[in-house]
Amino acid sequence: MDILTSALSPWGESILVRISWDLFWAALVGGILFLLSHGSYMLFSPHHKRASDDVDKLEAAHASLPPRIERHSFVARMFHWVMAFAMLSLVFTAFLPVVGVRFAWVQWHWMAGILLTGAIIFHIIHATFFMDFWSIWISPKDLPDAKAEILRELGADVDAPKPGKYPLGNRLYHLAVLVAGLGAISSGILMMARVRTPIFERNPFWMGDAAYGLTYVVHGLTGVGFVGMIIAHIYFALRPEKFWLTKSMLFGTISRREYLEHHDTKRWVANK
Amino acid sequence: MPASIRDVMPAFELFQPASVADTLGLLERHGSDAWIMAGGLDTFDWLKDRIQKPKVVIDLSNVSELRGIKERDGGIEIGALTTLTTITRDPLVTGKYRMLAEAAGLVASPQIRNQGTLGGNLAQDARCWYYRAGWPCYRAGGNICYADTPTSLNREHAIFEADRCVAVNPSDTAPTLIALDAQFVIMREGREQVVSAQDFFVGPGIDITRLTMLQPGDLLTAIRIPGTWAGKELFFEKVRDRQVWDFALVNIAAAIEGSASTITRTRMVVNGVAARPHRLEAVEAFLAGKSRTPEVAEQAADLAVAGAEPLRHNAYKVPLVRNLVKRAIRGGAEWTS
Numbered sequence: 282m283d284i285l286t287s288a289l290s291p292w293g294e295s296i297l298v299r300i301s302w303d304l305f306w307a308a309l310v311g312g313i314l315f316l317l318s319h320g321s322y323m324l325f326s327p328h329h330k331r332a333s334d335d336v337d338k339l340e341a342a343h344a345s346l347p348p349r350i351e352r353h354s355f356v357a358r359m360f361h362w363v364m365a366f367a368m369l370s371l372v373f374t375a376f377l378p379v380v381g382v383r384f385a386w387v388q389w390h391w392m393a394g395i396l397l398t399g400a401i402i403f404h405i406i407h408a409t410f411f412m413d414f415w416s417i418w419i420s421p422k423d424l425p426d427a428k429a430e431i432l433r434e435l436g437a438d439v440d441a442p443k444p445g446k447y448p449l450g451n452r453l454y455h456l457a458v459l460v461a462g463l464g465a466i467s468s469g470i471l472m473m474a475r476v477r478t479p480i481f482e483r484n485p486f487w488m489g490d491a492a493y494g495l496t497y498v499v500h501g502l503t504g505v506g507f508v509g510m511i512i513a514h515i516y517f518a519l520r521p522e523k524f525w526l527t528k529s530m531l532f533g534t535i536s537r538r539e540y541l542e543h544h545d546t547k548r549w550v551a552n553k
Numbered sequence: 554m555p556a557s558i559r560d561v562m563p564a565f566e567l568f569q570p571a572s573v574a575d576t577l578g579l580l581e582r583h584g585s586d587a588w589i590m591a592g593g594l595d596t597f598d599w600l601k602d603r604i605q606k607p608k609v610v611i612d613l614s615n616v617s618e619l620r621g622i623k624e625r626d627g628g629i630e631i632g633a634l635t636t637l638t639t640i641t642r643d644p645l646v647t648g649k650y651r652m653l654a655e656a657a658g659l660v661a662s663p664q665i666r667n668q669g670t671l672g673g674n675l676a677q678d679a680r681c682w683y684y685r686a687g688w689p690c691y692r693a694g695g696n697i698c699y700a701d702t703p704t705s706l707n708r709e710h711a712i713f714e715a716d717r718c719v720a721v722n723p724s725d726t727a728p729t730l731i732a733l734d735a736q737f738v739i740m741r742e743g744r745e746q747v748v749s750a751q752d753f754f755v756g757p758g759i760d761i762t763r764l765t766m767l768q769p770g771d772l773l774t775a776i777r778i779p780g781t782w783a784g785k786e787l788f789f790e791k792v793r794d795r796q797v798w799d800f801a802l803v804n805i806a807a808a809i810e811g812s813a814s815t816i817t818r819t820r821m822v823v824n825g826v827a828a829r830p831h832r833l834e835a836v837e838a839f840l841a842g843k844s845r846t847p848e849v850a851e852q853a854a855d856l857a858v859a860g861a862e863p864l865r866h867n868a869y870k871v872p873l874v875r876n877l878v879k880r881a882i883r884g885g886a887e888w889t890s
Contacts (some may be wrong), residue, residue: 288693291686296689298689298694299696305851378760385756387717388758472696475696475697475717483701484700486702489644490697493697497696
């Protein structure tokens, strides 16, 4: 399997051109294998759910909370779905031609990229000034939670970690999307200088062949990375034990019981 | 440098099948390792320059069933391996579709027309010299178009439908066959597939590494021309730098129905201006029911070049297309008003 594709420049130098499309297939197969292996594991491994009695006691102790707790504001949900639309458009327009579905994909791809960039800029401003900015980031304080989560998955009888607003998995995923997203967007903007768009004046020599080769490789690597991440994201969103989170991204709220069962009320203080 | 040895053929496994069935068997066995050779006129440059290095070459010259011209359903069917010279002389072609005979007769030189085939003329690759030199451009699987920069030599390149790559389709027969509403017969995975001439050619937006829809393993076997435009007014004109052995800067093919004074229906296609033959559908729609007057021709010419985006050195193609459209509308006659 090839990883990168190189070519000889007009000056006889070996330069990177892009990733090998073998990596796309690797990401696709890897994502599906992860899905199957995790699904099988979840089917046969012991699961630890907080005892119903414990949650009943918590509900009794927090009876003053409203029955529905807002988890995602309307604006945050709109951002999520706009970003999802842009991401899926980007992945499909990029890789459908690779699997043999021919269409004029470039214009749709860069337009989806502009939409994603705009959404991300909006999200940065919104998250910085209107949301609990630090609630999505990971820190060394998460290590005990991570350890407990792993031990529970392996069958050990330890207390379930109770995160703040976002479970550790969510925050790790956000970090991965952040890194890959910034890589894809920055490389994509540089690549747009090589195609005709109404946004930039085309200048294919804005950087040298070697620098552009690296840019295409970064774009390709982040692109195939998103293939695997999107498969994993959709899979977890549809898993029965996570579906309450998915519903909250649709309707904005979770139940009081879900809030108390899955979250640390001190780390995420719900609005009353 | 990629292009180094020009006189010696590289090593490859050569097959010379004698039937379509054998050819398809070889294509199935060797897949994308196989290179199909008809007349060899496009092939030998690629091979000798070491730009293309196929492991297997399938020489079709012994497949006699791919040669010949016959009547079919009021039109004709031309085997893909029929030489261009044969087409220029065939009474069926000259009698019904003189435009195709004229186009075939204006390809390159007599020697090349004796060896070159209709299928090869249709399926030939782009002539962009940056691409043919083996540079890693989009069409070669790279990430840049060397012909679309401020300092590029792009006098012969595209003014329409550029999408990263600005190479043009060099065929003379392709626009005539689109104007005649021909259909191409392709053998794909053992099955016959018939596509319209227009759909046979693809632009860089759809597939930047190919000029046609042919994929590895496909074999173009025949070209069917319906009787729709047989005997109608047909016009072909090719403009090139020298009057022999040259590709078109721009060529035009037009099939016109109507009278000396009025056009009722037309199909008009220009080539050499985009990566696929550029059908002038707006002109066709405009001309329906119009009189043949200088004013109408002028308006049609304006429509023909709407959306043209010339590169640094090929803006001359815009007035060239305009004038060819006007000449096609006028045909051989003088203006009626």
